[in-house]
Amino acid sequence: MSLGVFISVGAWAKPTVMIVATGGTIAGAGASATNSATYTAAKVPVDTLINAVPQIQDLANVKGVQALQIASESITDKELLSIARQVNELVKRSDxxxxxxxxxTDTLEETAFFLSLVVHTDKPIVLVGSMRPPSALSADGPLNLYGAVALAASPESKGKGVMMFMNDSILAARDTSKRINIHTNAFSSQWGALGTVVEGKTYWFRQGVKRQTTQSEFNIENIKGDSLPLVQITYGSDSMLPVAYDAYAKAGVKAIINAGTGNGSVPNYLVNTLKNLRQQGLIIVRASRVPDGFVLRNAEQPDDQYDWVVAHDLNPQKARILTALALTKTSDTKEIQRMFWQY
Incomplete structure (x- = not known):
């Protein structure tokens, strides 16, 4: 009798983790087992992904939802909003x-950062991908998925925000990016991993201090429609032309992220172009193409004088996400700069 009670209570106590599948390499397939870098993404449905790693059922009651079936480079704001709304409905469920x-993996960091800003929950949300398709030798997807489920199922993950899990590392959605496109250790943060998962157990070493999830002023429930204010990125180099900036302005963008060299530098021959665009009402955000470090305000350029915003340590693609969300609330550059300091 006592053994039966123990088993029933243990089964009742097992957490429930929902897997929301969107496609990508982790659901891809190559022509042969040696095709680790050439393959077709988004081929394998969610039930097949789950059944391929039966060990995850030891960690949690795992169920699947097919939200999208797409290669992540094709994700737009419409898909971001769709994913966020589906996840938001799931985390509101008591079960x-x-x-x-x-x-x-191509845009995993953007989706993770977006969710960290707009989904209000203390329940763990974990994004996971793979660098090799399931059909490849030494495919990394199954172990990545196992670790991600372990992370989402762990009580210690509660209140840690939106995370990414790749190559055994627990990574913060805010400051993690893809840094190499052919190795399994593709993702890292200049500020380090939050922790690691080893054989289904989480180990923690740091926690993020920036606003996210329940502390965020953005909320997916307050965003209407299937689009965000249009924000685009220009990439800094030598010998640039103003035509790209002018074309974006004519296309109706509300803000331009200048992924400048070094400290978000703007070449002297483009300063007037950006000043004129700001005078026309466009928000100008100075980010950097350099992976690490951060952009200092009023260094290189007099941002206060020109009424520009700096992206702090957010890379250009994440700066685009935050700027678009900021523009759903305000076009005041001081307010937008505050958001960059806080998020």
């Missing part, structure tokens, strides 16, 4: 303890 999102 769901955590969510894992399988996702292509």
């Amino acid at each position: 769901v303890n955590g969510v894992v999102i399988t996702h292509g």
Whole structure:
């Protein structure tokens, strides 16, 4: 009798983790087992992903939802909003303890950062991908998925925000990016991993201090429609032309992220172009093409004088996400700069 009671209580106590599949390499397929870098993404459905790693059922009651079936480079703001709304509905359910999102690695960091800003929950949300398709030798997807489920199921993950899990590392959605496109250790943060998962157990070493999830002023429930204010990125180099900036302005963008060299530098021959665009009402954000470090305000350029914004340590693609969300609330550059300091 006592053994039966123990088993029933243990089964009742097992957490429930929902896997939200969106496609990507983790759901891809190559022509042969030696095709680790050439393959077709988004081929394998969510049930097949789950059944391929039966060990995850030892960690949690795992169920799947096919939210999208797409290679992540094709994700737009419309898909970001769709994913966020589906995840938001899941985390509001009392029978769901955590969510894992399988996702292509190309834009995994953008989706993770977006969710960290707009989904209000203390339940763990974990994005996971792979660098090799399931059909390849030494495919990394199955172990990545196992670790992601372990992370989402762990009570210690509660209140840690939106995370990414790749190559055994627990990574913050805010400051992690893809830094190499052919190795399994593709993702890292200049500020380090939050922790690691080893054989299904989480180990923690740091926690983010920036605003996210329940502390965020943005909320997916307050965003209407299937688009965000249009924000585009220009990439800094030598010998640039103003035509790209002018074309974006004519296309109706509300803000331009200048992924400048070094400290978000703007070449002297483009300063007037950006000043004129700001005078026309466009928000100008100085980011950097350099992976690490951060952009100092009023260094290189007099940002206060020109009424420009600096992206701090957010890379250009994440600066685009935050700027678009900021523009749903305000066009005041001081307010937008505050958001960059706080998020």
